[in-house]
Each structure stands twice: as structure tokens, then as C-alpha cells.
Amino acid sequence: MAAEPPVTDCDVLICGLGPVGDLLALLLGQRGVSVVGIDAAPEPYELPRAAVVDDEVLRIYQWAGILDQILAESQVQDEVSFVPRHGRRLTLMEPDGTLQGQHGLVSIHQPTMEQTMIEAARKQSTVDLRWGVRLLDFRQENELVRARVEDESGEQRELTARWMVGADGGTSWVRQLLGIEFSGSTFRQRWLVVDVALDRPLDRVKHPHFFGDPERPVVCLPMSPGRHRWEWMVHPGEDVEPMIDPESIRRRLEPWLGEETAEVERAVVYTFHHRVAERWREGRVLLAGDAAHLTPPFAGQGFSSGARDATNLAWKLEAVLSGAPAALMDSYEAERRPHVEAMIRLAVTMGKFIQTSNSRVAVGRDLLLRTLEVTGINHWGRQRVKPLPAYGDGAFAETPAGLVFKRIVGSQFPQPEVVDTKGCRIKLDGLTGLDWTALTSEPEVADAFGSQGIRSLLAGRDFEDPDKTISDWLIDHESAWVLLRPDQFIYACGATLEEVKPATDQLRRDLGRAFPTG
Ligand SMILES: Cc1cc2nc3c(=O)[nH]c(=O)nc-3n(C[C@H](O)[C@H](O)[C@H](O)COP(=O)(O)OP(=O)(O)OC[C@H]3O[C@@H](n4cnc5c(N)ncnc54)[C@H](O)[C@@H]3O)c2cc1C
Known part of the structure; x- marks a missing residue:
């Protein structure tokens, strides 16, 4: 018999209640995991940082049950433009969220978005969020984490948990206590970021724009309704004090209005970093969000990457708390790190591209972009700039090489609309829920999964596929079935009935006592 787990104050202690900690608390709470979240600040941070989130984050919000509230406070952005120094505007990206069944890109107000997550997390009976509580130190022993925390009155106490997640931002104290290096570098350029409340949408700039004037590159984009952001590059050695003077900002904004x-809400100079922690797990302590990785914001992927971390962690933590081998948590970094690094490379490339102050390089860049647009070559690239949601190594079944090559196993399954048994058109994830699910159009395959204790959804019985998205996907990928993880990544797929048992046997080994029971 397996030993009883130690008695602790909670299953998961989350240190840091920025957006990543908030989202993780919500997702764990939905899964019935007991969570204590602490944050050193007296209240949630009230100034905006992230300006946009992508389709993958919106899909996560759909699972978290807060998509409608988030969208009500957002603006959909169908295009990202680049304006060269001379000549007309070019289309840089057309964010396409079809794969995820969501808008490709929306602009947001981070504090409002965080508030929505916090309110939803607080509705979960197993979640306890506390501000004004700072982590001082911790130690790991006997399958638990003992954390020493201090509240605002200076009173110290111990909190125990079976796992701890450091979501405590770029300067992560958890990471420092673990002695984990944060490798990478500081992005050469500083940027002045100005957030403004507007009484109406800005007429001159209706969607995100990069202005590639080598004398002073500018990023300008709408945020949530009634808000707009400008970012001006600061030249090396330039004195920033005069730049953040209210009168100088007023003059800077005037030509745009x-x-x-x-009304200026805040003006601050940021130096952006790109760094990745050398390890994301040490025993029962994990790092997530900015604590694990920092990126310049040009691809809008800082929080979006942290949101993927939270989703990856949520189902795995629930699984190990329910008896899966603790080694499952190693797949977290194995899956997330290469994806984060790809996002950072994209952001750094975009940053270099935008912020060149060399006129000749800028002329070459503008010429290249113009040629790509005129020849139509960039039409393909505009929708596919962002790395796909697909992982190489991780918690996936061993698969024939061809399927790996085609990036089927380890990639996220699309979210088309289907028709449920009541005749309602709904998004696929509304049917699969947050659990392991097999999808197939073959009754014998559905029965085979059922006999192994795994829930299956059979086309024609459990749902209709009116647009043939799922059946076409299976045909295109030479598969008769797919087995989806709770985060809708493909754990296994196969062309035959015979391949079902080896896949479910491996899942049984991977999940141990947490193997789903149907
Ligand atoms: C100018 C700018 C633009 C950006 N634009 C985008 C964008 O468009 N899209 C996007 O996705 N991302 C963007 N980002 C990045 C995004 O804002 C961050 O990635 C995100 O806020 C990180 O969230 P987090 O929860 O990991 O960390 P944080 O938000 O930093 O939260 C960490 C929390 O930990 C707490 N804490 C720290 N130490 C302790 C301790 N010892 N004990 C307890 N609590 C502690 C802190 O008080 C804080 O609340 C941008 C960032 C900047 C600066």
C-alpha cells in the first residue's frame, strides 16, 4: 500500500499572485486542488504591463469559465502593421485564431484581466488568496514544503504544502533561494512606455502599429476600450528624466491626437530582458511565468507564455497529487522550455527589426518588407509568425517516427465547432471538458477506449461534425483516433484499433494511480 501523504496546510502553495499565480490558482481550484496563494504586495498591482494576449490564452480563459468577461474588457486586433520611414503602411501580421477557435489577438488591460481571474479563483471553495504575505524562506522535507512567511504586521508563521510554485516575477525570490541561475541578457535598448486613457478610440491608430523611423522607433496600440499605449525607443545614453516630464509627454502625444x-495614466522607462531560468523544478518546487523566463514584449508573449505554464502545471499537479509519479513534473520544463525559447527568439528578432537606428539597415528592411508584400510571399507568413503550440519531448506516448515528424503527437488539437447531442453548436472543448478524452469516428475504437476506462467521444453518436473539421483532420493525419490530454495536447494517436491498448498501457504507467477511471 502507498504511504499516506503528509498532512499540510494546502496541496499547492503559490508564491506570487501576478497574472500567472492568479490563473494557476483558478485552474487548480477548478480541479478541486487546495491552494493557498500569497503575495508580498498589499493588493494586486494596479498598473498595466501586458497589452495583448493571444488565441491560446483565450482558449485557456474559455476553460477557466471567464472568456466572456475577458472579451467584454478587450478589443479584437485582426492586424498588426508596420509603417516604414517612407511609404505606405504594410501588414506585418494577421493573427489567426482559427486553430484555437478564438480571436487571434486581443488587447487588454492587465489589472482588469487580473481582477477577473482573482474573482473567479476566489469563488473556488478550495482556493485561499492572501495579499500582504511575503515568502521569507522555505525548506523541503519528507515530501512537503515548509515555507516561512511574514504578514504586514511583521508576524511570521509556517505554511506547509505538498508542492510550491514560485510565480513571483522576474526577480523571483523563490528562484534566488534555490540558487538557480537566470541566464540570458538585457536587451540593449530602453523604451519609454506611456499609457493613456482616451475619451474615444484613437482615430489615427486603430490597431497595433510599429513605426520603423530609425530616428525614434515607436510602438502604438489600442489596449482595452478607452485606453491606448505608446512606446518610444530611448537612445543609448539618452537622459530619461526629461522624457517622463508631464509637459514633454504632452508634447510627444500631441501629433497623434x-x-x-x-489623460496620461502612467509613463515609465523599461529596460527589457530575455532570460530563462536554468532549472524550473527543484524537488517539489517549480517556477512559472516571469520567475522562469523573461522576454522583451515585442511579440506580446510574456504573460501568454506564463499562462501556458499555468495550464501545463495545473493538470500535472492534480495528477501527481492524485497518485501519478512525481517524475511527471519533469515533463513541465521539457515541454515548456523549448516553446518559451522559441517565443523569446521571435520577440528578440522583432525587437531588432523594429528598433534599428541605422538608416541604411532601415532602408534595407523596408525594401525587404515591401518586396515580400508586393510578391505576396508574406501572405503565408503573416498568419504563421508565432511558433505553433507543439512540444517535442514530454508527457506523450511513444509514437511511430512519421507521426512525430508530422508533429501530431505533442501538438495541440484544434478547436472546431461541433453539434452536441441536444443539437446545439458548441466549441469542441465544451464537450471534451478538462479530462482525458479519445476522439474517433469508429465505434470499435470508442469501445476499446471505454474498455480501458478512458472516456471517448464518437462522431455521429456523441457529437456531429457538421464542418467535417475533425474527420478531415483525422484523414489528413492518417489517424483513426486521437487521445487528448486535459490541456488538449495530443498524447497519442493511431491508425488502427490495435494501437489503442499500447497507448493506454503507457498512459497507465505515466499516470499510475491517477489513471482516469472513465
Ligand atoms: C511594458 C511591458 C509590456 C508587456 N506586454 C505584454 C504583452 O503585450 N503580452 C504579454 O503576454 N505580456 C506582456 N508583458 C509581460 C507581462 O506583463 C508579464 O509577463 C506578466 O505580468 C508576468 O506575470 P507573473 O505573474 O509571472 O509575474 P508578476 O506579474 O511580476 O507577479 C509576481 C508577483 O509576485 C509577488 N512577489 C514577489 N516576491 C514575493 C515574495 N517573496 N513573497 C510573496 N510574493 C512575492 C509580487 O508582489 C508580484 O505580485 C509586458 C511587460 C511589460 C513590462
Whole structure:
């Protein structure tokens, strides 16, 4: 018999309640995991940082049950433009969220978005969020984490947990206590970021724009309704004090404004970093979000990457708490690190591309972009700039090489609309839920999964596929079935009935006592 787990204050202690900690608390709470979340600050951070989130984050919000609230406070962005120094505007990206069944990109107000997550997390009976509580130190022993925390009155106490997640931002104290290196470098350029409340949408810039004037590159984009952001590059050695003076900001904004009335909410100079922690797990302590990785914001992927971390962690933590081998948690970094590094490379490339102050390089860049647009070559690239949600190594079944080559196993399954048994058109994830699910159009395969204790959804019986998205996907990928993880990544797929048992046998080994029971 397996030994009883130690008695602790909670299953998971989350240190840091920025957006990543908030989301993780919510997702764990939905899974019935007991969570204590602490944050050193007296209240949630009230100034905006992230300006946009992508389709993958919106799909996560759909699972978290807060998509409608988030969208009500967002603006959909169908295009990202680049304006060269001379000549007309070019389309840089057309974010396409079809794969995820969501908008490709929306602009947001981070504090409002965090508030929505916090309120939803607080509704979960197993979640306890506490602000004004700082982590001082911790130690790991006997399958638990003992954390020493201090509240605002200076009173110290111990909190015990079976796992701890450091979601405590770029300067992560958890990471420092573990002595984990944060390798990478500081991005050469500083940027002045100005957030403005507007009485109406800015007429001159209706969607995100990069202005590639080598004398002073500018990023300009709408945020949530009634808000707009400008970012001006600061030259090396330039004194920033005069730049953040209210009068100088007023002058800077003037040429952009017409009828609009603008109120500056904040102006701050950021130096961006790209860094990745050398390890994301030490025993029962994990790092997530900015604590594990930092990226310049040009691809809008800082929080979006942290949201993927939270989703990856949530189902795995629930599984290990329910008896899966603790080694499952190693797949977290194995899956997430290469994806994060790809996002950072994209952001750094975009940053270099935008912020060149060399006129000749800028002319070459503008010429290249113009040629790509005129020849139509960039039409393909515009929708596919962002790395796909697909992992190489990780918690996936061993698969024939061809399927790996085609990036089937380890990639995220699309989210088309289907028709449920009541005749309602719904998004696929509404049917699969947050659990292991096999999808097939063959009754014998569905029965085979059922006999192994795994829930299956059979086309024609459990749902209709009116647009043939799922059946076409299976045909295109030479598969008769797919087995989806709770985060909708493909754990295994196969062309035959005979391949079902080896896949479920491996899942039984991977999940141990947490193997789903149907
Ligand atoms: C200018 C700018 C633009 C950006 N634009 C985008 C964008 O468009 N899209 C995007 O996805 N991302 C963007 N980002 C990045 C995004 O804002 C961050 O990635 C995100 O806020 C990180 O969230 P987090 O929860 O990991 O960390 P944080 O938000 O930093 O939260 C960490 C929390 O930990 C707490 N904490 C620290 N130490 C302790 C301790 N010892 N005990 C207890 N609590 C502690 C802190 O008080 C804090 O609340 C941008 C960032 C900047 C600066």
C-alpha cells in the first residue's frame, strides 16, 4: 500500500499572485486542488504591463469559465502593421485564431484581466488568496514544503504544502533561494512606455502599429476600450528624466491626437530582458511565468507564455497529487522550455527589426518588407509568425517516427465547432471538458477506449461534425483516433484499433494511480 501523504496546510502553495499565480490558482481550484496563494504586495498591482494576449490564452480563459468577461474588457486586433520611414503602411501580421477557435489577438488591460481571474479563483471553495504575505524562506522535507512567511504586521508563521510554485516575477525570490541561475541578457535598448486613457478610440491608430523611423522607433496600440499605449525607443545614453516630464509627454502625444481627449495614466522607462531560468523544478518546487523566463514584449508573449505554464502545471499537479509519479513534473520544463525559447527568439528578432537606428539597415528592411508584400510571399507568413503550440519531448506516448515528424503527437488539437447531442453548436472543448478524452469516428475504437476506462467521444453518436473539421483532420493525419490530454495536447494517436491498448498501457504507467477511471 502507498504511504499516506503528509498532512499540510494546502496541496499547492503559490508564491506570487501576478497574472500567472492568479490563473494557476483558478485552474487548480477548478480541479478541486487546495491552494493557498500569497503575495508580498498589499493588493494586486494596479498598473498595466501586458497589452495583448493571444488565441491560446483565450482558449485557456474559455476553460477557466471567464472568456466572456475577458472579451467584454478587450478589443479584437485582426492586424498588426508596420509603417516604414517612407511609404505606405504594410501588414506585418494577421493573427489567426482559427486553430484555437478564438480571436487571434486581443488587447487588454492587465489589472482588469487580473481582477477577473482573482474573482473567479476566489469563488473556488478550495482556493485561499492572501495579499500582504511575503515568502521569507522555505525548506523541503519528507515530501512537503515548509515555507516561512511574514504578514504586514511583521508576524511570521509556517505554511506547509505538498508542492510550491514560485510565480513571483522576474526577480523571483523563490528562484534566488534555490540558487538557480537566470541566464540570458538585457536587451540593449530602453523604451519609454506611456499609457493613456482616451475619451474615444484613437482615430489615427486603430490597431497595433510599429513605426520603423530609425530616428525614434515607436510602438502604438489600442489596449482595452478607452485606453491606448505608446512606446518610444530611448537612445543609448539618452537622459530619461526629461522624457517622463508631464509637459514633454504632452508634447510627444500631441501629433497623434485629433478630437480625442487624453489623460496620461502612467509613463515609465523599461529596460527589457530575455532570460530563462536554468532549472524550473527543484524537488517539489517549480517556477512559472516571469520567475522562469523573461522576454522583451515585442511579440506580446510574456504573460501568454506564463499562462501556458499555468495550464501545463495545473493538470500535472492534480495528477501527481492524485497518485501519478512525481517524475511527471519533469515533463513541465521539457515541454515548456523549448516553446518559451522559441517565443523569446521571435520577440528578440522583432525587437531588432523594429528598433534599428541605422538608416541604411532601415532602408534595407523596408525594401525587404515591401518586396515580400508586393510578391505576396508574406501572405503565408503573416498568419504563421508565432511558433505553433507543439512540444517535442514530454508527457506523450511513444509514437511511430512519421507521426512525430508530422508533429501530431505533442501538438495541440484544434478547436472546431461541433453539434452536441441536444443539437446545439458548441466549441469542441465544451464537450471534451478538462479530462482525458479519445476522439474517433469508429465505434470499435470508442469501445476499446471505454474498455480501458478512458472516456471517448464518437462522431455521429456523441457529437456531429457538421464542418467535417475533425474527420478531415483525422484523414489528413492518417489517424483513426486521437487521445487528448486535459490541456488538449495530443498524447497519442493511431491508425488502427490495435494501437489503442499500447497507448493506454503507457498512459497507465505515466499516470499510475491517477489513471482516469472513465
Ligand atoms: C511594458 C511591458 C509590456 C508587456 N506586454 C505584454 C504583452 O503585450 N503580452 C504579454 O503576454 N505580456 C506582456 N508583458 C509581460 C507581462 O506583463 C508579464 O509577463 C506578466 O505580468 C508576468 O506575470 P507573473 O505573474 O509571472 O509575474 P508578476 O506579474 O511580476 O507577479 C509576481 C508577483 O509576485 C509577488 N512577489 C514577489 N516576491 C514575493 C515574495 N517573496 N513573497 C510573496 N510574493 C512575492 C509580487 O508582489 C508580484 O505580485 C509586458 C511587460 C511589460 C513590462
